[in-house]
Amino acid sequence: MHLSGVASLTRQYVEAVAGTRARITDTRKTLPGMRNLQKYATRCGGAANHRQGLHDGVMIKDNHIAACGSIAAAVARVRERVGHMVRIEVEADRLEQVEEAVRAGADIVLLDNMSSDTMAQAVNQWGEHVVLEASGGINLGTVRAVAMCGVHVISVGALTHSAMALPYHLELEQ
Numbered sequence: 662m663h664l665s666g667v668a669s670l671t672r673q674y675v676e677a678v679a680g681t682r683a684r685i686t687d688t689r690k691t692l693p694g695m696r697n698l699q700k701y702a703t704r705c706g707g708a709a710n711h712r713q714g715l716h717d718g719v720m721i722k723d724n725h726i727a728a729c730g731s732i733a734a735a736v737a738r739v740r741e742r743v744g745h746m747v748r749i750e751v752e753a754d755r756l757e758q759v760e761e762a763v764r765a766g767a768d769i770v771l772l773d774n775m776s777s778d779t780m781a782q783a784v785n786q787w788g789e790h791v792v793l794e795a796s797g798g799i800n801l802g803t804v805r806a807v808a809m810c811g812v813h814v815i816s817v818g819a820l821t822h823s824a825m826a827l828p829y830h831l832e833l834e835q
Contacts, residue, residue, distance in 0.1 A: 662826040662827055662828065662829065663695075663824070663826045664698055664699065664701075664702040665702075665826075665827040665829070666824040666825045666826045666827045667699055667702035667703060667706065667820060667821055667824040668702040668703070668705040668706040669706065669824075669827060670706070670819070670820055670823075670824040670825070671685065671687075671702070671703045671705075671706025671707060671708045671820050671824075672706040672707055673801060674706075674708070674801065674804055674815075674817055674820065675706060675707035675708060676707075677801060677804045677805050677808075678804060678805060678808040678815065681805075681808040681809060681811075682808075682811065682813060683795075683807070683808035683811075683812055683813065683814065683815050684708075684709050684813065684814050684815070685707070685708040685709070685804075685814075685815055685816075685817060685820075686703075686708055686709045686710065686711045686794075686814050686815070686816045686817070687699070687700060687703040687708055687709075687710055687711055687816070687817070687818075687820045687821055688711050688796075688816050688817070688818040688820075688821070689711065689712060689713075689714065689715075690818040690821055690822045691821045691822070692821070692822070695821075696713070696714075699821040700713070700821075702821075703820050703821065706820075708820065709814075711816055717747075718747060718748050718749075718750065719739050719743060719747060719748070719749045719750065720750045720751075720752065720771070721735045721736065721739065721749065721750065721751045721752065721767075722752045723752065723754075726751075731761070732751055732753075732758060732761040732762050732765055732767075733761060733764070733765040735751075735765075736749055736751065736762070736765035736766055736767055737765065740766065748768040748769060749766075749767050749768050749769070750767065750768065750769035750770070750771055750794070751765070751767040751769070751770050751771065752770075752771045752773050753770050753771065753772060753773060754772075754773045754774060754775065756779060756782060756783060756786075759772070759783045759786075759787055759793075760786070760787070762791070763787045763790050763791050767791060768791065768792065769791065769792040769793075769794055769814075770783070770787070770791055770792070770793055770794070771794045771795075771796050771816075772793055772794065772795050772796070772812065773796055773797045774796075774797035774798055775795070775797075777806055777807065777809075777810050780793075780795055780807065780810040780811075780812060781810040781811065784810055784811035784812060785811075788811055788812075788813070792813045792814060793811075793812045793813050793814070794812065794813065794814040794815070794816055795807045795810070795812040795814070795815045795816070796815070796816040796817075799815060799817055800819065804817070
């Protein structure tokens, strides 16, 4: 019932962005012990999977940037320590951070809680150079507008952590 709810909610998001280049993806925000099943359910609903865990991609967040002193320093430090197949994503909440992440060689920039206008500016300036992912506070009422900004990916934690179970049962008739 829960996984049907995850797949059904995911399908609603996927249909809401149809006709745009945006792809819906889940996050790591899953129920304990249910990650593989919930990620399968989001794929059944038409979404892509984000990272499976901390081991298969690097996300540089504000605390990492503060600890390293800058986005460029954080990206350089990570690049020194990971294999050539590991993608690096940088979380940005301002256009200046997006530019710094692109110039530092990030593979993906997460546009965190940005307005539609700001996301559209980021797409216009850097959308051909890096994958741009929108995230933060996106719901069924706003996802289409976010997609229309031209982002490549929209990650939605609610697909797994807030999906309602679909009630169903089986009755046999004689």
